[in-house]
Amino acid sequence: MKRLGGRPPLRAVRVGVTLFFVLYLLTVIWPGGILFAGPEPFILGLPFSFFWPTSLVVLGFGALVLLYWAEEADRGHPPSGGPGTSSGAGGFDGPGGSGGPGVSGSPRPVQELPGE
Amino acid sequence: MSDTLVITGIIAVYLAVTLWVGLRGGRQSSASVTGYVAGDRQFGLLVMYFVTGATIFSAFAFLGGPGWAYSRGAAAFYILSYAVLGIAPWYALGPRAARVGRRMGFVTQAQLLVGRFPSRELSALVALLSVIAFIPYITLQMRGAGIVIEAVTGGLVPLWAGAAVAYGIVLIYVLVGGVAAVGWTNTLQGIFMLTLAWILGIYLPWSLHGGVEPMFREILAERPELLAVPGLTGGGEPWGWGAYSSAILVSAVGLCMWPHLFMKAFTAKDERTIRRTVVLMPTFTLFLIPVFLIGFAGVMVVEGLDQPDFILPHLILSAELPILLVGLFCAGALSASMSTGDALLHATASVAVEDGIRPYRPLSEGAQRALMRVLVVVSGAVAYLFALDEDQSLVVLLLSSYGIIAQLAPPIVAALYWRRATTAGAVAGLVAGSVVTLSFFLRPELSPWGIHEGVLGLVVHLPVLVGVSLATRPQPAEHAHRFVAAAAGKEEDAPAAR
Numbered sequence: 001m002k003r004l005g006g007r008p009p010l011r012a013v014r015v016g017v018t019l020f021f022v023l024y025l026l027t028v029i030w031p032g033g034i035l036f037a038g039p040e041p042f043i044l045g046l047p048f049s050f051f052w053p054t055s056l057v058v059l060g061f062g063a064l065v066l067l068y069w070a071e072e073a074d075r076g077h078p079p080s081g082g083p084g085t086s087s088g089a090g091g092f093d094g095p096g097g098s099g100g101p102g103v104s105g106s107p108r109p110v111q112e113l114p115g116e
Numbered sequence: 117m118s119d120t121l122v123i124t125g126i127i128a129v130y131l132a133v134t135l136w137v138g139l140r141g142g143r144q145s146s147a148s149v150t151g152y153v154a155g156d157r158q159f160g161l162l163v164m165y166f167v168t169g170a171t172i173f174s175a176f177a178f179l180g181g182p183g184w185a186y187s188r189g190a191a192a193f194y195i196l197s198y199a200v201l202g203i204a205p206w207y208a209l210g211p212r213a214a215r216v217g218r219r220m221g222f223v224t225q226a227q228l229l230v231g232r233f234p235s236r237e238l239s240a241l242v243a244l245l246s247v248i249a250f251i252p253y254i255t256l257q258m259r260g261a262g263i264v265i266e267a268v269t270g271g272l273v274p275l276w277a278g279a280a281v282a283y284g285i286v287l288i289y290v291l292v293g294g295v296a297a298v299g300w301t302n303t304l305q306g307i308f309m310l311t312l313a314w315i316l317g318i319y320l321p322w323s324l325h326g327g328v329e330p331m332f333r334e335i336l337a338e339r340p341e342l343l344a345v346p347g348l349t350g351g352g353e354p355w356g357w358g359a360y361s362s363a364i365l366v367s368a369v370g371l372c373m374w375p376h377l378f379m380k381a382f383t384a385k386d387e388r389t390i391r392r393t394v395v396l397m398p399t400f401t402l403f404l405i406p407v408f409l410i411g412f413a414g415v416m417v418v419e420g421l422d423q424p425d426f427i428l429p430h431l432i433l434s435a436e437l438p439i440l441l442v443g444l445f446c447a448g449a450l451s452a453s454m455s456t457g458d459a460l461l462h463a464t465a466s467v468a469v470e471d472g473i474r475p476y477r478p479l480s481e482g483a484q485r486a487l488m489r490v491l492v493v494v495s496g497a498v499a500y501l502f503a504l505d506e507d508q509s510l511v512v513l514l515l516s517s518y519g520i521i522a523q524l525a526p527p528i529v530a531a532l533y534w535r536r537a538t539t540a541g542a543v544a545g546l547v548a549g550s551v552v553t554l555s556f557f558l559r560p561e562l563s564p565w566g567i568h569e570g571v572l573g574l575v576v577h578l579p580v581l582v583g584v585s586l587a588t589r590p591q592p593a594e595h596a597h598r599f600v601a602a603a604a605g606k607e608e609d610a611p612a613a614r
Binding site for chain 2: 021024025028029030031033034036037038039040042045046047049050053054056057058060061064065067068071
């Protein structure tokens, strides 16, 4: 399956996202967590010790969205709508007519890439 | 008194609606065992999203979260950290498990394990561990429901009676509807929880302290120890980094190993649905923010509450809130308890029958369904007995369960990824890990740096799994290769459906 031009290769995204989550872990447990454990400064009204894990949740969401889009693009699904909106809530959604070659109209929406 | 009546009325209406939705959803699933356990693999994104969210965030988050923030401060942040770290691996694991499950007709976690590591004993062991872990988890949910009802009625309906009524209703719809009912009621309850948490999390700090930052400034001036990770223990002593870090680790490893969550891989409509659910999960996690704000809002206002888990209902009832909102809140908190409780009861019975009994004794479909229903009632009753005695905090109850459930992670990962893993290795690792976990659970004072017993179990589990696997004869290459290939979605290599 051909990758869409201008996107980072899926593999790079996967490695990047995995690295992000490893770093995420290291900054919340000992010993890395010690650096982010204090109450000050206050950010957005929250003590830093609260703000830090909160911002990681938001960044974690971003990382997962990125990974999802990269995979969808790689499979030939247009990533336009994002994970929340790209399909009807209950419907079995096909590739929406604009899928990549070999996917459109296939009853199986998922085709794992070789080399995973 | 009329206020109590209004609130009780709202709760009654809420419970009735829940029951109706549950019964209605139940009619749509087929009468087969697959239908009862796996909801005919027909859940779409909306239902999946709320099922998963409502299942993860339970009375534990809704009552235990504020309870911890109130009494133990920053210690509660471990929940915020593990929730996303725990769900992220599911992005890779979930679709793999789903593929193998679909291909080979698995409906439980142990079936997947045994599909790779053929051993009845392994199946029974997984069933046993799951049930042991489930009971305190169900107990927690029942106590949660009881706490809400007792607090709301000012003690008029005590914890035992409140828990009994709420779980009587849960029992009815679980018995009638199976997992489809669970899905539909969780959708309803998930929406409830999200909305109310945010309303209250913003309203309470404003009404009590004039805003979020002023509230934290006040706490910083008076009780600075509450705002520095890792916070305090239940007794008010400083909590250790070892305990805090290992709580995150064990919960993150264990999160998607919970059979009721894991089995969602087998109920999902397709793999994209699973991936999307994972991607959206952090949006559910953000709901812990208002939950903690509610707990912190109580710190300077409520002095030394005996049972910190009561802080949320306590604040709600003492703040001058519109009565309708109070009623809706109570319904929301109840829903948090019930939506997890139903999934847990259902999963406990499914696992006990499918994995604990069926490998030893073939049962007809009808007998299986009947037995499952009996076990739903039995496990509910056992958990209820513990709910009456237990005076542990809700979070502590759950954290103990996680030690056991985390032991399921190594064999699952090995089954899906590691061709060289052997049955002997999987069984030996699981036994060693569980024994170590249970030993340190019983003698926590022996644990170095207060590290969670589940992490110590994993430290022993992993080398045993790897060592014994390497020391025993490899599985027939074809078997291991086919299984891992099926998980990876390579069709041509896949074994035929069972």
